[in-house]
Amino acid sequence: MPVTPTPPGRASGDACPGALRLHAADDGALARVRLPAGLLTIRQATELAALTEDLGDGNLDITSRGNIQLRALPAGSGGELGGRLRAAGLLPSDRHERVRNIAASPLHGLDGTGHADVGAWARELDRLLCADDEVTALSGRFLFGLDDGRGDIAALTPDVTLIAEPDGRTAVLCYAAEGPGLRVPAADAPRAAVVAARHFLAAHGGSAWRVTELPAGHRPDVTALAAVLADTEVTAVPATRSPAPPPGPVSGPDGRTALSVAAPLGRLTAGQWRLLIAAAEAGSGELRVTPWRGVVVPGLAGADAAAARLAGLADAGLVVSAGSPWYGAGACAGRPGCAKSRADVRADATAALTGTRPGGTGGLPVYWSGCERRCGHPGGRWVDVLAVDDGYRVTVRTGGGEAEDGVRSVTAPGLPGAVAAARSGPGGDGTP
Incomplete structure (x- = not known):
């Protein structure tokens, strides 16, 4: 008889940082401020700049969920940080602040596509x-995805996903952007997403933090929600x-x-x-x-x-063209901020990308990691640049995280060529 795989157990609690539960790093405390759908008013954005200048290292890190991290916060600054975030409307509930992970199509309503x-x-x-008191048990890693129909957020495989349908009156609710889905009225879609999270x-909830951690046969099925949600029907998940x-x-x-x-x-x-x-x-007063x-x-x-x-943003060092070698490139904190890192990966990444001609990379996203945890790496297929004891190991990873053939072992001076080859080589013609 075949053995049925069991979901992974969790021996310790979820240590995902937040705005109130700070993470102790080598460069000071780290705070992660959740921004549902990434939406910020000018007042809120201004307060974030002031906070990193007053308390942090003067930088704002953007996470793969569209949240903001502040680093190098001094010991004992949590009270002031929390108070200022509350005053700016960035902390509507202390108990729920780590579960407010909501990613949404950022061009919704702007280009006529969604x-x-x-x-x-x-x-x-x-x-x-x-x-909702029950959802406070969700992991700080659990992600809600709101896709306006173009498929950009669905490609991230959020734990609970809503995908708008062309009629604008309905949406498809699914887990990990996989089928089957449940067609729900658009007006009821947010409530349906909360019901789906509570069902998970x-x-x-005791065996996994995320839906994708569960073996395929053990993942939740939205059809079980049909009896709970009125005016719904089982349907296929849009493939776009x-x-x-x-x-x-x-x-x-x-x-x-x-x-x-x-x-x-x-x-x-800042x-x-x-x-x-x-x-x-x-513009519209929104970021x-x-x-x-x-x-x-x-x-x-x-x-x-x-x-x-x-043009002014480009002069200031921001990436404004898909032809830039910096487009689709990321890195973890590395040394000196993280004690687990084997290298100053941000400095090595900067040197490698600066040495690459504009338009000369193309292809896959690339991510530098200081250790095997690969904190913050992208989804889908990507170029994995992992620090090892004697340099770096460069390979392409699949959407499931497996390493593909063609591992390259290089020292820091060899990174520009190895990374460019991996991004634009055979199979590396995707877009970041």
């Missing part, structure tokens, strides 16, 4: 989460999957232009962040932080004005 206002979904989902907790929005101008049907930029290695200085705030002040370590600024009037803003 089918739903997932920003409204995100705000309602956040409200419902903060009003009831069945698997699209890459991250590339950096550059985004023209809208209303004659306005949005700016899409990426943060080099996922990190922005000065660069303030330039984005200034662009938002000239959208993306799960691809970028920022979208909606609502600028006139292509010429948008182009001038984009």
Whole structure:
């Protein structure tokens, strides 16, 4: 008789950092501020800049969930940090702050492509989460995904995913962006997502933090929710999957232009962040932080004005073109911030990318990791640059995390050529 695999057990609690539960790193405390759908007002964005200047190292790190991390916080600063985040509306519930992981299509409503206002979904989902005591048992890693129909968020395989359908009146609810799905009224989609999360907790909350940690035969099935949710039907999950929005101008049907930029290695200085705030002040007054370590600024009037803003952001060191070798490149904290890291991976990544000609990488995302934990690495297929005792090991990893053939062992000086070859070699023609 075949042996049925069992879900992984959890011997210790979830140590995922938050805005109140800080992580002790070698360079000081680290705080992770959740931004549902990446949405920020100018006031909130300004307060984040002030916090990293007053308490942190002057930088803001963007995570793969579209959240913001502040590093090098001094001991005893948690009280001031929490108070200032609450005053800015960035901490609506102390008990729920780590479970407010909501990623949403960042170009929704801007380019005429999507089918739903997932920003409204995100705000309602956040409200419902903060009003539900049961969901506080979710891991800080559990991710809600709100896809406006273009397939960008579904490609991230969130734990609970809502995908807008073309009629704009319905959405497909699914786990890990896999079938079967459940068609629900768009107006009821946020509530359905909370019900799906509670269903996961009831069945698997003690054995796994994320749906994708469970073997395929043990993952939750949305058909069990049909009896709980009224006006639903089992349906297929839309197969459309699209890459991250590339950096550059985004023209809208209303004659306005949005700016899409990426943060080099996922990190922005407070000065660069303030330039984005200034662009938002000239636009709709909103910033959208993306799960691809970028920022979208909606609502600028006139292509010429948008182009001038984009040029200024490029001069400040932001990534504004998909032809940049920095596009799709990321790195963990590395030394000296992390004691587990074998190298200063950010310095080595910077040297490698600076030595690569513009437009000369193409292809797959690349991520530098200081140890085997690979904190913050991208999903899908990506180039894994792992620090080892005598240099780096460069390979391509599949969407399931397995290493493909063609491992290259190099020292830091050999990284530019090895990384470029891995990103653009056979099978490396995807887009970050």
